[in-house]
Amino acid sequence: MILVTGGLGMIGAHTARALADLGRRVVVTAHRRAEVPSFLAGRVAVEPLDVTDRDAFLALAARHDVGDIVHLAGGIPGADPVEFFRADTTGLLNALEVARARGVRRFAVASSLGVYAGRPETRWHEELPLPAADLPHPIVALKKAAEPLTTHGLQGSGVQPVVLRIGSVWGPLMDPESPFNHVPPYVGAALRGERPPPLHAGDGGDTCYAPDAGRAIALLMTARALPHTVYNVSSGRPFTNRDLADAVRAAVPGSRPGLLPGRSGPDGDDPCLDIARLTRDTGFEPAFDLAAAVADYVAWRAANPR
The missing domain is CATH 3.40.50.720 (NAD(P)-binding Rossmann-like Domain)
Structure with a gap:
């Protein structure tokens, strides 16, 4: 057991x-x-x-x-x-x-x-x-x-x-207004027909469904x-808020996620976890990219409060 x-x-x-x-x-x-x-x-x-x-x-x-x-x-x-x-x-x-x-x-x-x-x-x-x-x-x-x-x-x-x-894990069962990950609140606003708070398009980093x-x-x-x-x-696949906005538009018809240009900080990339060791030793590969994860989460939230 x-x-x-x-x-x-x-x-x-x-x-x-x-x-x-x-x-x-x-x-x-x-x-x-x-x-x-x-x-x-x-x-x-x-x-x-x-x-x-x-x-x-x-x-x-x-x-x-x-x-x-x-x-x-x-x-x-x-x-x-x-x-x-x-x-x-x-x-x-x-x-x-x-x-x-x-x-x-x-x-x-x-x-x-x-x-x-x-x-x-x-x-x-x-x-x-x-x-x-x-x-x-x-x-x-x-x-x-x-x-x-x-x-x-x-x-x-x-x-x-x-x-x-x-x-940075998010998905079904997470508090929809969690302060620890901005994806559920962002998707939640779109599901309510609200315009999510604008994010800088170039910000992003680690994420895992x-x-x-x-x-x-x-x-x-x-x-x-x-x-x-x-x-x-993690997923080993860094994302940007531009990717997130595109995924929300595809999963929530009529949504209007706004983006601010560039990054909120210095130019470059936000850090993410390298999962080469995990993949090598277990064969793990993520089943969800960001678009698939957002679509799955939207379907889950249709029948569940969190």
């Missing part, structure tokens, strides 16, 4: 679906969110769990005979960043303890493309040294800290750590062998 913590969140749910598509038995944990998306109904076991509850975590893993773990559960910072760090670090340490106690085969943990912040390159690959830089958000700080906590926490245990440096991100993680969990510990998870 593969355990996906945070398995009713956007990335977790799509990971669980991809694992089920590969014929794997999956149990997902739910804490704040209880609604099971239609594409998971009847396909996975769903268990309520607060990952900060060590004893409940251990009991759940024993009850389901868990043999692999994808740890994606995490919170959103509030007014007190220390409380956010405490809760998420406790959850991670409990997940690591469960992995060691169960002797699981593979333990994957969510990191972020934000750990590369400060690198001057526009294609970020896993061999780049991570700079000591001001990080853009407490979540990124937590993800960067989670990497060595995971690798050191599993040292000598026989459990293989897999660090998932996840790109959630079903592709989930499938990439599933392939990393089910590969017979992984020669590396760290993997970028």
Whole structure:
């Protein structure tokens, strides 16, 4: 059984679906969110769990005979960043303890493309040294800290750590007004018949549709062998806002997405994740380009609020 913590969140749910598509038995944990998306109904076991509850975590893993773990559960910072760090670090340490106690085969943990912040390159690959830089958000700080906590926490245990440096993921189940990715709000405005706020045509960078991100993680969990510990998870295909506007016009007839000329900053390209390692070691190729992703998302939103 593969355990996906945070398995009713956007990335977790799509990971669980991809694992089920590969014929794997999956149990997902739910804490704040209880609604099971239609594409998971009847396909996975769903268990309520607060990952900060060590004893409940251990009991759940024993009850389901868990043999692999994808740890994606995490919170959103509030007014007190220390409380956010405490809760998420406790959850991670409990997940690591469960992995060691169960002797699981593979333990994957969510990191972020934000750990590369400060690198001057526009294609970020896993061999780049991570700079000591001001990080853009407490979540990124937590993800960067989670990497060595995971690798050191599993040292000598026989459990293989897999660090998932996840790109800018969006798609079904994301908050339509999310402040973390501008694509759902942009599409949402078009669906409401409103003119989306104008974006600079040349801005862009990394993007990955959630079903592709989930499938990439599933392939990393089910590969017979992984020669590396760290993997970028994204589409490997940078986009621009010009591409986004074109996709929205095609998917939402009559929409009028506006664009501002050029870029909001210096000339050049915005960075994105290089996924050559992921493709080489798992065979992953994204199934969606931006136009196909927007069309699929528009169809999903026709029947779903988020």
